Amino acid sequence: GQNIDQPTEMTATEGAIVQINCTYQTSGFNGLFWYQQHAGEAPTFLSYNVLDGLEEKGRFSSFLSRSKGYSYLLLKELQMKDSASYLCAVLTDSWGKLQFGAGTQVVVTP
Amino acid sequence: DVKVTQSSRYLVKRTGEKVFLECVQDMDHENMFWYRQDPGLGLRLIYFSYDVKMKEKGDIPEGYSVSREKKERFSLILESASTNQTSMYLCASRDRLNQPQHFGDGTRLSIL
Numbered sequence: 629g630q631n632i633d634q635p636t637e638m639t640a641t642e643g644a645i646v647q648i649n650c651t652y653q654t655s656g657f658n659g660l661f662w663y664q665q666h667a668g669e670a671p672t673f674l675s676y677n678v679l680d681g682l683e684e685k686g687r688f689s690s691f692l693s694r695s696k697g698y699s700y701l702l703l704k705e706l707q708m709k710d711s712a713s714y715l716c717a718v719l720t721d722s723w724g725k726l727q728f729g730a731g732t733q734v735v736v737t738p
Numbered sequence: 739d740v741k742v743t744q745s746s747r748y749l750v751k752r753t754g755e756k757v758f759l760e761c762v763q764d765m766d767h768e769n770m771f772w773y774r775q776d777p778g779l780g781l782r783l784i785y786f787s788y789d790v791k792m793k794e795k796g797d798i799p800e801g802y803s804v805s806r807e808k809k810e811r812f813s814l815i816l817e818s819a820s821t822n823q824t825s826m827y828l829c830a831s832r833d834r835l836n837q838p839q840h841f842g843d844g845t846r847l848s849i850l
Contacts, residue, residue, distance in 0.1 A: 659836055670842055723769075725796070
């Protein structure tokens, strides 16, 4: 079966750093996506990792270790607008099917 | 910018009704997807389509069907709506395998 685990909720202070972990056990692996979803809105794409290592994109970075079945999303210099749900999703086959984790709700406090 | 448009943001229907949810994308993407999103369960794939008139079941296809007569439009059909189909429904489209899926704003469907 498919299993993607991420914490349910994390709280951090404005200006701080938060790391959201995602572990996965899936039947196939063609890459891992991170999405951001504000309440009542569509998920929006943040990052894609297919090779091991760190990808940096402004305040957001994403890391992948395929041998460990592990990824994390790092949010730096947190802003109030970063309060959202963050979704980890594994691309499991060549058709483009994504398996999603349940999402991590990040709450940024002043 | 990719635009994925879902026909309704909110919809209320009655048990037993046939319900149509429409999705249109404007980027000539070949792949389109329908998900439902429930608290604590994340997004679950209902059906997807990799070309016109082609469809594949996702993880939870029971009680649903789909139609893709034109490349830009992908419809989700609830043949006989039931209360356990009350959910947020999200449509997405994608260009190539390693490209991200682009999502519509979702339809919050309530079945009474």
